[in-house]
Amino acid sequence: QLQLQESGPGLVKPSETLSLTCTVSGGPIRSNTYYWGWIRQPPGKELEWIGSIYYSGNTYYKPSLKSRVTISIDTSKNQFSLKVRSVTAADTAVYFCARDRHDYGGKGVYNWFDPWGQGTLVTVSS
Amino acid sequence: SYELTQPPSVSVSPGQTASITCSGNELGATYACWYQQKPGQSPILVIFQDNKRPSGIPERFSGSNSGNTATLTISGTQAMDEADYYCQAWDSSTVAFGGGTKLTVL
DSSP states (O other): OOEEEESSSSSEEETSOOEEEEEEEESOOOSSSSEEEEEOOOOOOOEEEEEEEETTTTEOOOTTTTEEEEEEEEEETEEEEEEOOOOOOGOEEEEEEEEEEOOOEEEEEEEEEEEEEEEEEEEOOO | OOOOOOSSSEETTSOOOOEEEETTTGGGGOEEEEEEEETSSOOOEEBBTTTOOOOOTTTTEEEEEEEEEEEEHHHHHHGOEEEEEEEEEEEETEEEEEEOOOEEEE
């Protein structure tokens, strides 16, 4: 059974870089079926997709975050990572990693996230 | 960016049918999926590709998508179904989530 686990600092100072890693167990991250994604959720608010990465390193990001975000992948460690630069209090959130399945049907490309990691709270504060 | 709109809250009596809507411009022209999130937990997928249930999701969960609206329907709602529900769709190489709907079973 595939499992994902987020790890990284729970507290980051304003203007610094938030760095998180997602470790995948129970299956290879090197798969031509799946992307691997990051989603966040500010306390009491809705889910916000950040971006996703393919094992080859191909990425796609939410346009409004693209200038501050980098997602990378290490297939040898079965891990993928997130960096968010120049953070502010607005980046305080629970950060989830998830498997991002893409498929193609009669209505074109679509995707869904399953399973998800348990999430990790990152607070931006001095 | 693509916007998906959900009602903030829906209430239902135990045993009755709950319907949660998700609206977006020509949403029916793409596929929608739905997640359930209980307090303090990570989301779980309950519907994908408009109306398909992942393994382990009860048959009382169903979905539809047409025109500008996708709908998650929970038949015979149980107390354990009380949660936040989020719709999600893919559009122009980006992912959009709805704002979430709090389902109260009372």
